[in-house]
Amino acid sequence: MVRTKMAVWEGWHLAWRAGVCYTAKCENPPDRHRIWFFACDGNKILYSGKGDTALNYANIKYCDISNGTGVRTSLFVSGCRRHCENCFNKIAWDFNYGKPFDKEVRNQILASLKPDYIGGLSLLGGEPFEPENQRALVSFLHDVKILYPHKTIWCYTGNVYETELLQPSASRCEVTDEMLGYIDILVDGAFVQDLYDISLRFRGSSNQRIIDMNATRAAGHVVLWQDDPIFADHKM
């Protein structure tokens, strides 16, 4: 289990895991919610920098059956720089669109996941793997996994897993590996209009892959998710 450490440093409440501080909140003034980033070695502050990563979300769908198996809570975050042609959610390209992903919203989502009939959480966008969105989401995904270890987290990204999330890229940052570690199913790849197929299950275009992340971690190479045989070829 990844442990969270807390500390107060010059009026900032810090939390960090695995040597990387991912949230900090100033208590002076107490209503300040701006988040900064620090690199820590567990005790000392090694680096601090401006990192206004307060996340906005575009939409939340409760009891969603379209974005993963079973009945789910789906969170659509704001912000995406990829700008795919005919993106399904252009309005969420703007990082400032929507409402703040604050503590109250987090708690509402966590509560929504509690019933036995809810299979888990789905993350969509916008782009959950924009670096600033990763930094804001990673502690929340940690909480989801701690509270609901048997529920699944699906995540949609325009990035290609091996080349843009595992290799140095504009999307990869200091919390990418931790965030990937919380995800059970990753639907990867940009939406490509020429490959659009309305019959595909849980994805828009045929280049996009539904990756079983637990099997992938165990195998050391990409393992695609196996749908129920009744939906052969991941089609409806």
Ligand code: SF4
């Ligand atoms: S990655 Fe997703 S949100 Fe971003 S432009 Fe493409 S389809 Fe739209």
